Amino acid sequence: xxxxxxxxxxxxxxxxxxxxxxxxxxxxxxxxxxxxxxxxxxxxxxxxxxxxxxxxxxxxxxxxxxxxxxxxxxxxxxxxxxxxxxxxxxxxxxxxxxxxxxxxxxxxxxxxxxxxxxxxxxxxxxxxxxxxxxxxxxxxxxxxxxxxxxxxxxxxxxxxxxxxxxxxxxxxxxxxxxxxxxxxxxxxxxxxxxxxxxxxxxxxx
Amino acid sequence: xxxxxxxxxxxxxxxxxxxxxxxxxxxxxxxxxxxxxxxxxxxxxxxxxxxxxxxxxxxxxxxxxxxxxxxxxxxxxxxxxxxxxxxxxxxxxxxxxxxxxxxxxxxxxxxxxxxxxxxxxxxxxxxxxxxxxxxxxxxxxxxxxxxxxxxxxxxxxxxxxxxxxxxxxxxxxxxxxxxxxxxxxxxxxxxxxxxxxxxxxxxxxxxxxxxxxxxxxxxxxxxxxxxxxxxxxxxxxxxxxxxxxxxxxxxxxxxxxxxxxxxxxxxxxxxxxxxxxxxxxxxxxxxx
Numbered sequence: 001x002x003x004x005x006x007x008x009x010x011x012x013x014x015x016x017x018x019x020x021x022x023x024x025x026x027x028x029x030x031x032x033x034x035x036x037x038x039x040x041x042x043x044x045x046x047x048x049x050x051x052x053x054x055x056x057x058x059x060x061x062x063x064x065x066x067x068x069x070x071x072x073x074x075x076x077x078x079x080x081x082x083x084x085x086x087x088x089x090x091x092x093x094x095x096x097x098x099x100x101x102x103x104x105x106x107x108x109x110x111x112x113x114x115x116x117x118x119x120x121x122x123x124x125x126x127x128x129x130x131x132x133x134x135x136x137x138x139x140x141x142x143x144x145x146x147x148x149x150x151x152x153x154x155x156x157x158x159x160x161x162x163x164x165x166x167x168x169x170x171x172x173x174x175x176x177x178x179x180x181x182x183x184x185x186x187x188x189x190x191x192x193x194x195x196x197x198x199x200x201x202x203x204x205x
Numbered sequence: 206x207x208x209x210x211x212x213x214x215x216x217x218x219x220x221x222x223x224x225x226x227x228x229x230x231x232x233x234x235x236x237x238x239x240x241x242x243x244x245x246x247x248x249x250x251x252x253x254x255x256x257x258x259x260x261x262x263x264x265x266x267x268x269x270x271x272x273x274x275x276x277x278x279x280x281x282x283x284x285x286x287x288x289x290x291x292x293x294x295x296x297x298x299x300x301x302x303x304x305x306x307x308x309x310x311x312x313x314x315x316x317x318x319x320x321x322x323x324x325x326x327x328x329x330x331x332x333x334x335x336x337x338x339x340x341x342x343x344x345x346x347x348x349x350x351x352x353x354x355x356x357x358x359x360x361x362x363x364x365x366x367x368x369x370x371x372x373x374x375x376x377x378x379x380x381x382x383x384x385x386x387x388x389x390x391x392x393x394x395x396x397x398x399x400x401x402x403x404x405x406x407x408x409x410x411x412x413x414x415x416x417x418x419x420x421x422x423x424x425x426x427x428x429x430x431x432x433x434x435x436x437x438x439x440x441x442x443x444x445x446x447x448x449x450x451x452x453x454x455x456x457x458x459x460x461x462x463x464x465x466x467x468x469x470x471x472x473x474x475x476x477x478x479x480x481x482x483x484x485x486x487x488x489x490x491x492x493x
Binding site for chain 1: 208276277299327408437461462492
């Protein structure tokens with residue numbers, strides 16, 4: 001079973017329904033024992049970095065999430081679930097993240113481009129993580145965010161996207177998979193990612 | 206590169222699609238979920254439900270519609286119409302919708318947009334603006350304006366009101382309307398859009414009252430003026446009659462997305478045809 005972490009933010013239901021659509025067992029939870037028992041963790045979410053960390057802290061979920069990752073269980077971070085893995089974010093001054101991955105979350109530079117970066121954009125693959133199996137390079141996915149991650153270690157960058165700058169839109173490091181875009185809102189190809197992740201969890205379990 | 210979005214809009218009343226059209230893929234033309242699935246298969250980039258249910262008691266029906274839609278359709282879903290308080294937004298988001306579109310309540314109480322954005326995040330707060338072109342002559346004659354109370358009492362907000370000097374000097378102006386386009390509010394649409402962005406709106410859904418239902422094309426001047434005034438995405442709406450109109454809105458009009466109801470609803474064009482047309486003209490859209 002996959003635990004979808006409920007910390008009071010974001011459209012969790014879409015993620016749950018996405019897994020259901022591809023016949024993968026997943027459960028929305030904020031129960032630490034359920035997270036500990038789960039074979040994998042999915043952390044979705046849109047909104048503010050600081051609120052996300054604060055809510056996770058208040059619900060005492062950070063340790064459980066970190067523990068799951070450290071045990072080598074597959075992790076799928078979506079949007080904020082990608083960003084909070086990093087050292088810190090520039091959103092509202094500086095806010096500390098989980099620091100599992102080194103790097104900073106930055107705001108898109110002020111240009112003529114509209115912020116938030118909202119809509120469908122392509123992901124250029126630097127690697128082919130198992131969650132991208134059967135998905136072509138430069139496929140379109142749905143984004144909605146004003147901040148992006150700037151990892152210290154280029155090696156963990158699995159995909160990039162152009163929006164004024166070329167930014168990291170997908171991360172892969174060992175058992176950690178994370179996307180800046182929303183697979184649960186990206187129609188067929190997004191569901192394919194959820195299915196791939198589910199299959200990987202089955203293989204790992 | 207970020208693609209321009211094509212967004213079909215469905216009017217929903219008491220949980221049924223208004224003037225539903227029977228089509229090979231649709232068994233029940235009035236079923237919003239079936240219509241949503243149809244557009245999903247066509248490659249729509251997002252979907253908007255405009256809830257025109259009049260009675261507040263029947264408002265819960267839309268939640269059921271959203272929930273059922275979110276079971277089968279995995280693209281961004283926006284619901285507009287009748288949103289009055291933060292609980293309305295919370296209920297819709299919990300049911301599985303991604304964004305809410307707010308019009309009348311924003312004009313009645315702009316601070317509502319700030320509160321909504323703080324609580325749920327700007328990304329899910331769309332401000333819908335129904336704008337009508339102000340002609341110098343009409344501005345003087347038409348005194349029947351319902352200027353919101355907060356605007357009457359707050360001197361600092363006065364800059365938002367339409368200026369007769371501007372219109373007399375030939376500056377193009379548009380007025381904000383509410384209540385489904387029936388009530389003029391004495392507010393300058395471009396300044397309003399900018400103010401809504403300031404308060405935390407994540408996107409503007411801009412409808413031209415002059416063009417809505419005409420099929421004469423979007424109001425390109427309005428669309429461009431608003432799009433250039435704000436730093437958030439703008440969805441053009443009102444007036445789409447053919448595919449060239451979509452093209453104009455995202456090029457000359459500088460819109461980030463185009464919303465259309467009847468041309469897709471009555472199957473004059475499919476989303477696929479629209480996308481192929483735009484791709485041929487060099488516009489970046491997500492291919493079907």
